[in-house]
Amino acid sequence: MAAADLSVILPRVIIVSRRSVRKNKFVDFVGEYHLDLIVSYGAVPVIVPRVTGVHMLLDSFEPIHGVLLCEGEDIDPSLYEADTSNLTSEELEEIRRLHASDTAIDKEKDAIELGLAKLCMERNIPYLGICRGSQILNVACGGTLYQDIGKELTKNVPEKQRMEHIDYDNYDGHRHPVRIVENTPLHQWFNDSLEDGGMEVWVNSYHHQGVKRLAQRFVPMAFAPDGLIEGFYDPDAYNPEEGKFIMGLQFHPERMRKPDSDEFDYPGCPFAYKEFAKAVIAYQKKLNSLTSVPKPVKLDGEMEKKRKMILRSFSLARNIYEGGHEINSSKESELKPGAEFLESNTAMRLQQEIRLKQMGATVRNASSFLEKLQLNEEKEKLARNIMGKMSVEQLSDLMSxxxxxxxxxxxxxxxxxxxxxxxxxx
Structure with a gap:
């Protein structure tokens, strides 16, 4: 099959780029691990550039069969119920200094990604959120975030439970343990790697914020030792075979690879992308089945001949009617097929009669008919608004x-x- 055909057939996964500065110019990028995995499992990544105004143009990226959101800066705290009352001004300043690359808010990226996340919730489009993408998903559904895990969570737990969620000097190599929740997708994916009935794996993470209050629709899938939720999903929207997948992972399974190798730490690491792509493919098929145009019925020779005779009969009848001519006896035989067709199809279902009225009885008058309907609706709405403000006495006088x-x-x-x-x- 030609590459041009594949580009039409394969489902589209929307991924929003992250903006950075290179040689004094802004550049947009997406981590290649994400792109490789999406392509390897049969979907096409479509990169949405982080450019001013793009959040108003999301309809132009249709059809959208899946959304994968990943790296980026902290989400604007004003977009959720951010509580900084337990942080001093000195602590807030220290957070900005320690995490300067993350605390620079990008309002345009926020608008683009929140718009896509809400679209997925409305249409049940498959969604996979990694790191920031999981936080976007939680915020879009009404959840909140810690402004800084170290300042708000880690310092308040017993010392043996404290841990680092970020290591700027060892991005890919940093690991910390998480406890997987039983009977969740993560449990299924990593089950073969769990030793002696335990539920712990070591994951890669690179974040200083995380889920504080999980949105009501979600269920946790993994916890860090300090209690931070490291993965969650919507159990009512999880069935990859049927095109359902709504999930957020705070850790980075795509980066959990052995040193100087593309081999994953665990066989279950790429499963989030594999099952997500499976859901995306199923969603595309479901969408196509709803919007596909039925193929025209092929008629055999005899039926095609009858069809042409009936069309000729109708065309002739229209010409006679519009021209005001009398019926020529030589044309009566040509009018007969149309008359017989009408006689055998005079009984219409109620739905057909309603549809005919909606169309204005004829295609020629349909446009003006619908315009009148719309105008009448607007007049009725205006009248109702005016009458709603009138007193009982005024309405009584009007009625009289x-x-x-x-x-x-x-x-x-x-x-x-x-x-x-x-x-x-x-």
């Missing part, structure tokens, strides 16, 4: 007035009709 006008109208109309009858009789 229109009742009187209706009686007068009926009497005048009756006289006019009687006059027409008398003229025709004389």
């Amino acid at each position: 007035f229109y009742h009187m006008m209706g009686q007068i109208c009926s009497e005048v109309l009756e006289r006019k009709l009687q006059g027409i009858v008398n003229e025709l009789a004389s």
